[in-house]
Amino acid sequence: MKLIGSLTSPFVRKVRVLLAEKGLDVELVQENVMSPESTVPNFNPLRKVPVMVTDEGESLYDSSVITEHVDGLADPPFMPRHGLERSRVRRDEALGDGIADAGVLIFYERKREPALRDDAWMARQRQKIDAGVAEIGRRLSRSPWLGGDSLSLGDISCACALLWIEFRLPEIRWREEQPALAQWAASIEARESFRATRPPPA
Ligand SMILES: N[C@@H](CCC(=O)N[C@@H](CS)C(=O)NCC(=O)O)C(=O)O
Known part of the structure; x- marks a missing residue:
């Protein structure tokens, strides 16, 4: 594999x-x-x-x-096996993926000649990122992890998205604006899995 x-x-x-x-x-x-x-x-x-x-x-x-x-290949599982609980984690994974998708679209758009860039399109992507960040912040004000009391694939996905935003679109200051997010991100980044997959300097 x-x-x-x-x-x-x-x-x-x-x-x-x-x-x-x-x-x-x-x-x-x-x-x-x-x-x-x-x-x-x-x-x-x-x-x-x-x-x-x-x-x-x-x-x-x-x-x-x-x-x-x-x-499914090995334990521990990072999403529940069945039902709505599984769909919730998959939704949270999609939330992180959607934030990353919007960020990647802005990143690619910025590579174009300034005259060719579509500001309205980039603003639309920015709205998705801001609303996604706000949603993660709301959820983390109620529980330490998106998945409830333990790290789930939803947390991993959202953390990868936000850390990428910080890396490529640093003007989006989610860490400073959302203290609950900053605390959550710090504990995720301390995990060996995140340390070992840190991107090289931009
Ligand atoms: N929905 C896809 C998104 C993957 C994606 O957009 N990857 C980017 C790199 S970060 C890519 O390969 N872009 C090339 C392209 O869009 O042609 C997934 O979750 O795998």
């Missing part, structure tokens, strides 16, 4: 954190998905990372499909 991705992608980091939390050692094949030489299109027609390639040569994407697979 191998994981194709970059050291900076929040979606790849989410998968790598989950693998590390479970003590699973999977080869990371580093790819720049935007490079014309990238092999990603051979594994994912959508040309996105992460992709997990099984020992049988089957590709799994997107990251939420990979996390579902990885969570």
Whole structure:
């Protein structure tokens, strides 16, 4: 089994954190998905990372499909097995992924010539990030983890998204504006799984 991705992608980091939390050692094949030489299109027609390639040569994407697979491979589980409780954690994973999606769209838009950038489009993405951050803050004012009393895949996903925002869009100061988030993020970042997957300096 191998994981194709970059050291900076929040979606790849989410998968790598989950693998590390479970003590699973999977080869990371580093790819720049935007490079014309990238092999990603051979594994994912959508040309996105992460992709997990099984020992049988089957590709799994997107990251939420990979996390579902990885969570079943080894204990401890990071989402409940059934029912609404499982859907809640999957929703929280989607919340983190959605924040990261919006951030990545802004990041790509900023790479365009200034005259070609669509400010209204970037403002729309920014609204999603701000509302997502506010939602995580509301939830963490009621319990120490999004999943209740223990770390869940929802927490991992949202933390990977917010840490990526801090890395790539540092003007979004969620840590300073949301003390509950800052405390939660600090305890997550102290975990070995997050330390080991910190992106290289920008
Ligand atoms: N929904 C996808 C999003 C993955 C994604 O957007 N990855 C970025 C890197 S952070 C990518 O591969 N972008 C290339 C592209 O959009 O063509 C997932 O969760 O796996």
